[in-house]
Amino acid sequence: AHSLWQIRNSAPNQWIFAVVVFVIALIWMRAATIIHVFYPEGAHPALEELLTFFAVGCSVGAFFLGLVFGISAFSLPMMVDRKVDAISASLSSLSAVMNNMGVCTLWAFLIFALVVFGFATAFLGFIMVLPIIGYATWHGYEDVMQ
Template identity: 45%
Template structure:
């Protein structure tokens, strides 16, 4: 097997077409999409309430950052929906869960890595908090804190983005290991910087809209982004050297 799956050159605005395909998948599987999206919306409400009640604004910022880190793993069910649609099948939640169990080892490894990175980021965020004068409401101090925090957070976010951009769709689609998938993802991101910068901007904009709408927008935005990620993987990565996962489900008769 190759050490890394070859990647294709992407047009700068290719992510726009991924987003359009993601929206089509959302419309073709509205029940599964909204089940996932509404579930994450409710979880977001609970986390925001807990942070605001027990920790305040800066804990809320930390939880938002953590959401960005663990989001890719949570999107695995969405990749399965897109895969089933691609195979011409009607998506079933049971089949999505089966595919999740099939990749449990790789998912656990990625989850562990993301958790370690999140803990390091949390530690870095607490160190950044030292630069913010406690009890100060001066706009200059707030801007300084946000600027420093944004730079530090961007470094961690870039690492996670590069590692997960295409790796999780790849293990959903092909019989490969997480290390190969991550290297493939990083390679594709580095070789298509303009297109991936556009994709990153779309994700950030989508999350921002979700947060500004009190998380209501996430019910639609997150599923569409998840489906679009699958189509981005199909567009960018040639994983034909690895065998596809078998589909044990019988064709639907209903």
């Protein structure tokens, strides 16, 4: 009951965080749309044109992926634990991810693999996967931020 009370107390900051991530997602979608405008013309575009298009799209996507992961990796546990505002938690999370790039990159790939497993099992895998991700994220937050 204590943890539910803490989550309830930090709800306004969690809403602010959700809006920030939503705005980033909108910008990400706009960037993807702009990149798609430059798709090579013709029925059979040259391989070099396709590779350039693919490389630019992947680079922009990787930037936004890194940004969203960076601000969200530890911000929600921090808002609950330390009662800080959403922006401070996001910036602290981004800093922690930048300072622990190797481990956090591995963690991001593990989250990706576990989510793919959850989808591949017709969402039944999420029953097992989501508590593991949440528990591991909390302990990762404690190890990195304390």
